[in-house]
Amino acid sequence: MSFEITKQYIEDIQHLIADNNNKGLHTLLEEVHYADVAEIIEELDTEEALYLIKLLDSDITSDVIAELDEDIREKVLKGLSSKEIAEELNELDTDDAADIISELSEEQKKEVISHIEDEEHAKEIVELLRYDEDTAGGLMAKELVKVNENWNVLTCVKEMRAQAEEVTRVHSIYVVDDRDILKGRLSLKDLLTTSTRSPIKEVFIKKVDSVNVNEKAEDVARIMQKYDLEAIPVIDELGRLVGRITIDDIVDVIKEEAEKDYQMAAGISQDVEADDSIWELTKARLPWLVLGLFGGLGSVFIMEGYEEFMANPEFKRLFFFTPLIAAMAGNVGVQSSAIVVQGLANDIIKGSLFSRLVKEVSLSLISGIVLGILIMIFGLITNMDPLFSFTVAISMLSVIIVASLIGTFVPIILDKRGIDPAIATGPFITTSNDIFGIFLFFYIAKIMLNY
Amino acid sequence: MSFEITKQYIEDIQHLIADNNNKGLHTLLEEVHYADVAEIIEELDTEEALYLIKLLDSDITSDVIAELDEDIREKVLKGLSSKEIAEELNELDTDDAADIISELSEEQKKEVISHIEDEEHAKEIVELLRYDEDTAGGLMAKELVKVNENWNVLTCVKEMRAQAEEVTRVHSIYVVDDRDILKGRLSLKDLLTTSTRSPIKEVFIKKVDSVNVNEKAEDVARIMQKYDLEAIPVIDELGRLVGRITIDDIVDVIKEEAEKDYQMAAGISQDVEADDSIWELTKARLPWLVLGLFGGLGSVFIMEGYEEFMANPEFKRLFFFTPLIAAMAGNVGVQSSAIVVQGLANDIIKGSLFSRLVKEVSLSLISGIVLGILIMIFGLITNMDPLFSFTVAISMLSVIIVASLIGTFVPIILDKRGIDPAIATGPFITTSNDIFGIFLFFYIAKIMLNY
Numbered sequence: 001m002s003f004e005i006t007k008q009y010i011e012d013i014q015h016l017i018a019d020n021n022n023k024g025l026h027t028l029l030e031e032v033h034y035a036d037v038a039e040i041i042e043e044l045d046t047e048e049a050l051y052l053i054k055l056l057d058s059d060i061t062s063d064v065i066a067e068l069d070e071d072i073r074e075k076v077l078k079g080l081s082s083k084e085i086a087e088e089l090n091e092l093d094t095d096d097a098a099d100i101i102s103e104l105s106e107e108q109k110k111e112v113i114s115h116i117e118d119e120e121h122a123k124e125i126v127e128l129l130r131y132d133e134d135t136a137g138g139l140m141a142k143e144l145v146k147v148n149e150n151w152n153v154l155t156c157v158k159e160m161r162a163q164a165e166e167v168t169r170v171h172s173i174y175v176v177d178d179r180d181i182l183k184g185r186l187s188l189k190d191l192l193t194t195s196t197r198s199p200i201k202e203v204f205i206k207k208v209d210s211v212n213v214n215e216k217a218e219d220v221a222r223i224m225q226k227y228d229l230e231a232i233p234v235i236d237e238l239g240r241l242v243g244r245i246t247i248d249d250i251v252d253v254i255k256e257e258a259e260k261d262y263q264m265a266a267g268i269s270q271d272v273e274a275d276d277s278i279w280e281l282t283k284a285r286l287p288w289l290v291l292g293l294f295g296g297l298g299s300v301f302i303m304e305g306y307e308e309f310m311a312n313p314e315f316k317r318l319f320f321f322t323p324l325i326a327a328m329a330g331n332v333g334v335q336s337s338a339i340v341v342q343g344l345a346n347d348i349i350k351g352s353l354f355s356r357l358v359k360e361v362s363l364s365l366i367s368g369i370v371l372g373i374l375i376m377i378f379g380l381i382t383n384m385d386p387l388f389s390f391t392v393a394i395s396m397l398s399v400i401i402v403a404s405l406i407g408t409f410v411p412i413i414l415d416k417r418g419i420d421p422a423i424a425t426g427p428f429i430t431t432s433n434d435i436f437g438i439f440l441f442f443y444i445a446k447i448m449l450n451y
Numbered sequence: 452m453s454f455e456i457t458k459q460y461i462e463d464i465q466h467l468i469a470d471n472n473n474k475g476l477h478t479l480l481e482e483v484h485y486a487d488v489a490e491i492i493e494e495l496d497t498e499e500a501l502y503l504i505k506l507l508d509s510d511i512t513s514d515v516i517a518e519l520d521e522d523i524r525e526k527v528l529k530g531l532s533s534k535e536i537a538e539e540l541n542e543l544d545t546d547d548a549a550d551i552i553s554e555l556s557e558e559q560k561k562e563v564i565s566h567i568e569d570e571e572h573a574k575e576i577v578e579l580l581r582y583d584e585d586t587a588g589g590l591m592a593k594e595l596v597k598v599n600e601n602w603n604v605l606t607c608v609k610e611m612r613a614q615a616e617e618v619t620r621v622h623s624i625y626v627v628d629d630r631d632i633l634k635g636r637l638s639l640k641d642l643l644t645t646s647t648r649s650p651i652k653e654v655f656i657k658k659v660d661s662v663n664v665n666e667k668a669e670d671v672a673r674i675m676q677k678y679d680l681e682a683i684p685v686i687d688e689l690g691r692l693v694g695r696i697t698i699d700d701i702v703d704v705i706k707e708e709a710e711k712d713y714q715m716a717a718g719i720s721q722d723v724e725a726d727d728s729i730w731e732l733t734k735a736r737l738p739w740l741v742l743g744l745f746g747g748l749g750s751v752f753i754m755e756g757y758e759e760f761m762a763n764p765e766f767k768r769l770f771f772f773t774p775l776i777a778a779m780a781g782n783v784g785v786q787s788s789a790i791v792v793q794g795l796a797n798d799i800i801k802g803s804l805f806s807r808l809v810k811e812v813s814l815s816l817i818s819g820i821v822l823g824i825l826i827m828i829f830g831l832i833t834n835m836d837p838l839f840s841f842t843v844a845i846s847m848l849s850v851i852i853v854a855s856l857i858g859t860f861v862p863i864i865l866d867k868r869g870i871d872p873a874i875a876t877g878p879f880i881t882t883s884n885d886i887f888g889i890f891l892f893f894y895i896a897k898i899m900l901n902y
Binding site: 031033035188207225226227228230247248250251254255258259261262263265266267268272273274275278281282285286288289290292293295296297299300303304307310316317319320321322323324325326327328330331332334335337338339340342343346356359362363366367370371374375378425426427430431434438 | 482484486639658676677678679681698699701702705706709710712713714716717718719723724725726729732733736737739740741743744746747748750751754755758761767768770771772773774775776777778779781782783785786788789790791793794797807810813814817818821822825826829876877878881882885889
């Protein structure tokens with residue numbers, strides 16, 4: 001299956017909008033999934049987008065709005081009245097509604113909430129707004145199916161039918177006591193296979209995984225992944241059932257986490273996308289470039305200290321090798337740090353620090369010797385002085401070892417101090433390794449060449 | 452919730468194993484989730500691991516084996532007879548069983564399969580072995596609940612109860628016709644709320660998303676994510692229902708995909724982990740370092756062509772700036788390529804190539820001018836000749852523009868030709884940008900300094 005949004009298709013829609021051909025639009029979009037409608041809207045200008053959103057049913061458009069890219073959603077919401085926004089939110093699950101409301105100004109928040117018809121729904125959304133978005137509370141929805149342990153299966157099925165109307169997907173039925181304390185769960189499968197007269201107390205499963213409302217989002221993701229859970233109930237400090245997190249929200253967390261590490265490694269400090277504004281992109285990229293610039297200027301100073309090599313017809317070639325040394329130090333450092341950062345993220349960095357040290361040194365020795373031999377061969381072919389090429393090879397070997405140790409241990413140390421180790425990848429490692437590498441290169445060369 | 456595996460806990464287990472204290476082990480591990488048992492086993496040596504696996508029930512150990520890291524699983528399976536492996540596989544879902552079998556040698560595969568007691572199960576596993584692991588067929592399991600459109604709800608519930616025994620989680624009930632062609636679906640919720648005499652034909656939902664058995668895994672992931680699906684049925688070329696993919700398998704695909712792009716960007720060409728052998732790690736890392744080495748040697752050649760600058764007391768400082776230029780070219784290139792690669796992966800690279808060109812040039816102009824001004828200030832402070840520092844600033848600006856264009860368009864071109872654009876990130880971009888950058892730097896300097 002695959003629904004292709006072609007240029008032609010977008011143009012057809014634009015023409016229908018220009019002609020105010022509502023019937024044609026309804027026919028064309030009738031069977032289209034809201035995720036596809038959202039993609040279509042992202043291709044239109046704001047006027048056209050608003051036309052479509054006001055035209056289509058709010059049970060579709062509410063999901064469309066929830067699905068939109070944040071920048072585009074902002075524009076669309078600006079074109080809707082507080083009452084119109086409230087109507088959309090009325091159709092949404094509490095977690096999506098809370099996410100959208102949290103993007104509004106304080107004043108508009110109040111206005112929109114006051115317009116939400118379903119009072120219970122509004123109360124739940126307000127409750128969700130209290131939680132930090134990076135916690136279990138920020139991820140959870142209030143929609144869930146719960147039954148009292150004192151009911152029997154028949155009451156339970158009746159109550160559930162009513163509750164299930166509100167819940168898009170029923171994964172588990174949670175069992176609570178009279179004070180709303182989470183006691184266990186029932187599966188739909190079990191309900192289908194149990195006699196209706198059985199008391200719930202006797203049939204429910206007493207073991208149920210749950211997370212606290214303040215648990216960090218990434219930890220929730222790790223738990224749900226590890227235990228292959230599709231939904232997890234959220235409890236408050238008293239053990240009361242307050243919400244439920246489903247796997248589709250966790251998929252987003254996992255993806256964002258992995259993408260964030262990748263962006264950090266590439267020297268992009270905020271979550272940006274190719275379509276963000278030039279200003280957003282510059283804000284995310286320029287600081288790392290400035291860091292790189294300072295690193296480069298540091299290298300200028302170091303090399304000025306070894307200026308005397310320039311007077312020697314053979315040794316002045318050392319300066320030709322500085323980009324090579326910097327590249328090696330950078331590449332090795334990034335490789336080592338990426339492996340450690342991924343290992344830390346997946347919680348698989350085990351064993352003693354000493355054994356890791358031995359491993360990194362062995363690794364870089366192997367690579368360094370292979371690369372050193374290649375340098376020697378290059379020296380032979382280009383008629384370099386053998387002592388000179390040997391010097392370059394040995395200094396490069398040392399640079400590689402030091403660079404890999406920095407790449408390995410800086411993230412580990414940051415992680416131990418509670419700092420996100422991903423910050424130590426990319427430009428940070430590259431820049432510090434450039435400086436260390438060039439210093440070490442000239443330092444060793446000076447000793448070996450005895451100049 | 453969180454189950455912490457402490458050093459003490461592992462030692463306790465090791466002591467119990469050394470003492471052959473089976474009762475103690477059973478008590479200690481009784482309530483422990485298989486994912487945690489797998490983590491415990493990864494901390495033990497192979498002998499101890501085998502002791503535990505042979506001791507515990509196969510309905511636990513089968514899941515434990517499926518959960519183990521591949522390297523460790525290989526060792527564990529070597530310690531089990533084909534019959535013992537077959538017993539474990541008998542307990543597993545077909546997709547997990549097929550994954551494990553595919554790791555065995557051709558000969559052992561046959562032996563293990565011949566020992567699987569449940570013939571139907573064995574047949575299904577053999578069928579799954581046919582599919583490439585990166586396709587929908589390679590991801591799907593044969594376990595699903597399906598009903599015939601010609602049944603009524605009562606027959607359906609009866610049949611389902613029997614089928615549901617085999618299926619860990621029931622997401623949807625698939626509706627097929629007499630030839631097994633997928634026609635639609637029923638939700639458990641609907642079944643709970645429909646009269647038992649209704650014919651299935653009248654109650655099932657005719658719209659059902661599905662993927663073809665040959666669909667690429669990443670496309671399946673994209674579809675399930677976009678449409679927020681928790682399970683998707685898989686059909687063959689004739690439209691017959693052949694399997695089902697659940698979201699937990701997709702979570703792994705999404706994670707691996709994101710991690711692969713990150714590793715590529717860091718110059719690691721295979722899927723390696725911190726705990727892999729030195730040989731594995733070297734194989735994944737060394738090729739990129741060799742590429743970097745050749746790039747560096749290329750720069751040596753370029754600089755030799757501009758050797759005459761060394762004779763000038765002011766201009767020889769150009770050589771001090773080469774690591775800075777290389778770092779800038781590399782950093783900018785990696786930033787641009789990372790944004791494009793993520794954009795391509797998420798399918799959000801839209802608009803014309805020309806508008807992207809304008810954007811990248813504007814972006815690099817802004818960054819380049821800011822960085823150029825910083826260079827000029829540095830020049831003032833360190834008493835550099837103003838023409839010289841202006842030359843460095845302008846050449847750097849040009850290098851940044853060219854580097855960002857290479858970083859942006861190489862991945863786009865690769866993607867258009869059907870090559871994974873992630874390969875163009877990291878060392879590849881860094882190395883080519885180093886060479887281009889240094890060449891451009893000296894070329895422009897030569898013109899501007901008129902030397």
